[in-house]
Amino acid sequence: MTMNLYAKFNTIHDFSFNEQAVVDFIIEDPNQFLGMTTEEICEHCYVSKSTIHRLCKKLDVEGVKELKVLVTMSMIDRVAHQSVHNFNQPFVQSDSNFDVIANLRSLYEQTVILTSSSIEMDKLDKMILAINKAASIDIYVNSTYEPMAHLFRNQMMDIGKMVHVFSDGHEQFASAHSSNDTHVAIVITYDGSLDFSYDLITMLKRNRTDVILISSMQSHGVSHMGTYNLYLTSKEDEKMLSPFSSKLSLMYVLDMIYGQYFKLNYDQNYQFVLKKRQKYQNFFAKKT
Numbered sequence: 001m002t003m004n005l006y007a008k009f010n011t012i013h014d015f016s017f018n019e020q021a022v023v024d025f026i027i028e029d030p031n032q033f034l035g036m037t038t039e040e041i042c043e044h045c046y047v048s049k050s051t052i053h054r055l056c057k058k059l060d061v062e063g064v065k066e067l068k069v070l071v072t073m074s075m076i077d078r079v080a081h082q083s084v085h086n087f088n089q090p091f092v093q094s095d096s097n098f099d100v101i102a103n104l105r106s107l108y109e110q111t112v113i114l115t116s117s118s119i120e121m122d123k124l125d126k127m128i129l130a131i132n133k134a135a136s137i138d139i140y141v142n143s144t145y146e147p148m149a150h151l152f153r154n155q156m157m158d159i160g161k162m163v164h165v166f167s168d169g170h171e172q173f174a175s176a177h178s179s180n181d182t183h184v185a186i187v188i189t190y191d192g193s194l195d196f197s198y199d200l201i202t203m204l205k206r207n208r209t210d211v212i213l214i215s216s217m218q219s220h221g222v223s224h225m226g227t228y229n230l231y232l233t234s235k236e237d238e239k240m241l242s243p244f245s246s247k248l249s250l251m252y253v254l255d256m257i258y259g260q261y262f263k264l265n266y267d268q269n270y271q272f273v274l275k276k277r278q279k280y281q282n283f284f285a286k287k288t
Contacts, residue, residue, distance in 0.1 A: 004073075004114075004117030008118075010217040013223065016054070018047040018051040025045050026071060034072065087245050088237060089241055090104055108245075111233050115252050116252070118217065118231040128260045131261055134184040135182040136162045137156065137184050138176075141167055141188040150165055159262060179203075179204055184210045184212065186212045187204075187213050188214045189215050192223070210227040216234035217231045232246050
């Protein structure tokens with residue numbers, strides 16, 4: 001499984017003029033694209049076959065045939081995304097109680113679909129192995145997304161994996177400065193606006209720390225700087241009522257990391273959780 005094609009278009013920012021013409025054609029009329037030969041696509045977009053080949057290479061597909069398969073698969077996902085029109089304001093004052101409930105449900109459903117379709121499975125295994133090898137996981141996050149980071153920390157520590165959460169700028173700098181190749185860093189910044197995020201990631205990578213960057217698909221100051229890049233839904237801006245979508249998207253991404261890590265040693269981790277839970281219950285039973 002690879003990233004949804006429409007999601008991938010949003011993460012690549014160095015298409016040439018001619019490559020962008022083909023991308024725009026796919027987005028605007030995918031059905032017509034699917035029905036054309038390579039020669040017809042070239043004629044329609046006024047590009048050469050070499051442009052098509054370069055585009056396929058950037059998209060990590062072997063040729064037009066595989067590209068058409070991805071277009072077809074991505075169209076199915078795309079249809080499911082189109083019922084929420086405003087992620088910034090999923091409800092308005094005139095909406096009924098039912099409208100608010102239904103609109104938020106639809107927003108959440110689409111958020112999970114969009115987030116899951118952006119995960120590059122071929123890179124996921126390497127990321128999870130890096131987490132497994134690390135002595136410590138350090139999370140760098142701002143206050144908006146800090147609660148989700150703490151929930152993830154608690155989950156991971158429940159199965160014996162050390163995780164630290166840093167939201168204060170001074171603590172983030174001190175941690176990054178002393179980090180090394182035995183640590184893995186998770187940097188969470190929706191639009192690259194985490195305080196000194198560029199300098200933070202640069203420092204971590206200079207200290208040979210693998211960086212898992214969790215951010216929006218939109219181009220921003222730290223786009224693609226991570227050793228591994230995971231993406232949040234990118235439908236919100238400064239006009240939003242609340243980060244409904246991005247908070248859920250982050251929770252989904254962190255739960256996905258936890259689930260993938262857990263299944264590396266499923267039986268061992270499951271027994272660890274059960275034993276810890278029993279010790280916890282016994283401990284507080286003695287207090288009563």
